[in-house]
Amino acid sequence: MFLRFPHVGTTVFLITLTGLYLIQLVSQGTALSFSVIELEQIHLKSGHAFEVKLSPNEFPIPQGFAPILYEHLKAKGGPIIYAKPVIGETRVYYFLSNLLDKRFPDLSAGIWTKLGPEVQTVAEVRSKGEGRYGIADGGLVFSASDNSSPITNGRAYQLRVSRVVPPYLTIPLQVLCFVAALFFLIQVLSKLPRVWTTLYTRSCLFRNLAPGIVVSAISIIVFFVAGEIYLRATIPFTESNNVFTVDPNIGNSYKPGAELRATNHVDFWTVSTINSLGFVDREPMLPKDDDTFRIVIIGDSYVEAVQVDMQDKFSVLLETRLRQRFPDRPIDVVAMGIAGTGQVNQLAYLETYAELLRPVLWLWYLSAMISLITLRYSK
16 A cells, blocks of 8 residues: 555654654653652762652652653763764764763763663662662652762752553554555655656756765765774773672772773773772782781772773882882782762771771872871781
């Protein structure tokens, strides 16, 4: 039918496409939604879980509706985020977006990202995080997509109470839209040679522009494919992974023994193994020999230094220089740094690991200065 009556295929395609778009708007809470709640006055509950109290008039949720949590992210690279649906999560996309973000840090575009899944227990949000959320005790308990703090990460959060669209309505429309689009594409391709010939013979402007447009399109495709092949061959991975955990003694830490991958998609791609203490450093020698002069450096991301390989961290270079300067004395340096921590967190490192590591000297990195705290322990 679609082949004999192409206009019917086009009409069916446009109608079903419009229906799917409206269903998408409804399911995302941007149309026909019961309410959109801006999350404010966020409080830390425990672990990765944060809590927002909801007023009585916002709940209970009407039948047929469901709460969907959204996070507003500032996408790197600004407008290039709008090319993502076309080129996908390719290496080229990651490289260009992060390159633009580095060169033009003020250029950004905001997008709302759906979080989830919705869970039934607060314990799962607290222990796993990564965007999980749930309704409990008259409030919303949720976590950020990257387990950062929603209080300080600068992002906005919305709870959209949206109508639940049943699968028996969306699936037939999706199938019908696909079939109609397929036949519509066949009609377009079948008429393309005739349209091209007509334009080429009757339009002087088209004859002048067409070769350049075709060559430009082919060049863009060739450069894109070549760039993708090159980046896949030279870039080991595309995303930093999250191996954070919550230590009851020191707060945010890394999972001991985990492999940490870190990248900004432009300058560095590093892989580090977390030591048994939960830090990005070599495994310390335990117990410490009595004649070893041990230095422990504590601080934030400058000490953590995930941007460089292990042998290039300043703590390792310091140990190497000291051993060269004092070859007759055993010296080792232990680094204990977590990005985004302050002195309150770092003081817990000293209190927790002082007796275990038994350092002769502490180096405490405070912003752009180093505070020396000398502690000696009896042998």
